[in-house]
Amino acid sequence: MARPRTAILSREIIGRAAIDYVESGNELQLVPLARRLGVSVSSLYHHVSGRDGVIHAMRQVLVSEYMTEGPVPGDWAQRIRGEVERTWRMYAAHPRVLQHMMTVVIDEPDVLRFYSTLADALAEAGLPDGEILTTIEVIDAFSFGAALDALSPDTVLGAERATGKLAELLPGHPSGAARNRLVFDRGLELLIAGVEARVSAYRSAS
Amino acid sequence: MARPRTAILSREIIGRAAIDYVESGNELQLVPLARRLGVSVSSLYHHVSGRDGVIHAMRQVLVSEYMTEGPVPGDWAQRIRGEVERTWRMYAAHPRVLQHMMTVVIDEPDVLRFYSTLADALAEAGLPDGEILTTIEVIDAFSFGAALDALSPDTVLGAERATGKLAELLPGHPSGAARNRLVFDRGLELLIAGVEARVSAYRSAS
Structure with a gap:
């Protein structure tokens, strides 16, 4: 027995x-x-x-x-991409657990290391101290939104009732996992470009 | 009776x-x-x-x-801000319903009107057709990630175990609803700046 x-x-x-x-x-x-x-x-x-x-x-x-692999090599943007990719994979593979994880304080050393790495990368990018934590929270909120997006049906929008530009674009749009992956990649690129724009604005103002 | x-x-x-x-x-x-x-x-x-x-x-x-109020006035970025603010308020007030809403196809006319407005605004911004739907999905994924962020505890990161830059920044960081609002506002600004950067890159390449 x-x-x-x-x-x-x-x-x-x-x-x-x-x-x-x-x-x-x-x-x-x-x-x-x-x-x-x-x-x-x-x-x-x-x-x-x-x-x-x-x-x-x-x-x-x-x-x-x-999240226990060693640091990602590269410049600040590459380090952010690499680190966030890991958490996104974790979130995307466990979207229902994610909804619970968000409700308790984070004190696991490996998770704090992840946030520390993002903080250092954003500081290196030239983002002022006062914006670093909120920017990390933005990246994280986007990551779990993009992960939960994986729970969407294969086709999110009902094309037959759409009109105008939207109706024109829907038929050629990818669906399922390809659509979801594209959302994550593009979103992270837009946020990194947004950080670069913010840093440039600060540099030209100072 | x-x-x-x-x-x-x-x-x-x-x-x-x-x-x-x-x-x-x-x-x-x-x-x-x-x-x-x-x-x-x-x-x-x-x-x-x-x-x-x-x-x-x-x-x-x-x-x-x-979501039944009329169109938001202003340029493309103002229209996006105004429209997304409405859906974010809806999501943020009902985070648990949101998790269900994502699982069924969207065919409500007022929601399709919202997505149409975003599509038109991004086309007006100069974003190529092939990127419009994914960019809308990025904005939407960020909005529901930021809304679910409202389920976080008042203090998200356990400061006592943090180190370096992260440990230095945590004590002065806002908490609770103020923190959550800031995440939404800042994230939307970063995404809009990201779209602008993308449009500039296309314009200078063409």
Whole structure:
């Protein structure tokens, strides 16, 4: 007979089970999660502190898979592209977990390293200190918006009721995963170009 | 005795009830939604076609509240700002409904009018046809990412474990609603500046 699952319960096992559970379309609740793991809710509490603790455990699992590689080489824009690509891949592969991850404070060292790298890259770009954190939050908000965009139906807009320019453009537009990838790439380029424009404006004003 | 609720059931009533239900943190399911309305699931089906139909009804209710005002005056960038502000307000006030709205095809005339206005504005800006729809999707993905950012805790990053530039900047950073508003405003400005940079690059290349 196999050993009972309780003997091997850990924060990581809880995090992985919760990721599967949430990505299968279930609401994150401790009782059914414990049942799925074949343990009691009080056993969960030996490893994680409640629902927020489960969310931290989910993030830790994903971060260890997507965000522990070393620094991306290159100039500030290349470093931003490389770093943001990793988080976007993490978000896009787990859009339902993402919606929970956003609700708890970020204190995982690998995630803080990611934000630190963006801060250093934006400072190197010449962005004033007062704009760096908000710009990071903009890039992050765009990344998770673009990741959630992957939940969209293959065709987002109903072309038969569209008119004018929109109606003219819809038939040739890519759909599905190609459309979603294009949204991420183009959006990141537009934001980087926006940062460059902002830096130029500051330089010519000073 | 009051008339039974079934007598006044409508698509709009179902949409409003579903919005309240989802925004209260419940999973969207037809059985408990019908129970809350005091009707049978089959009564719901007289007005909406299943779960997707309920999502369409929710969007129709929100669109009628946030998106039926006339066109925004001004140049292309002002029109984009004004239009996107409306959808962002809608998304930000109903982040949990938003997560459902994204999963069904958009065919509401007022929403298509919104996308048409953005398409016309970007064409007027001088963006090539082949980039217009993706740029609209970028702006939209950013808007719902910024709206979901409102679900973040007041302080997003745990400052005590941050280092370097990030640690230096965190203490002076705004929090809560002020932080969220700033993310939306700044992000939209960066994207508009990005579009301008893209248009300039095309003009100087041609």
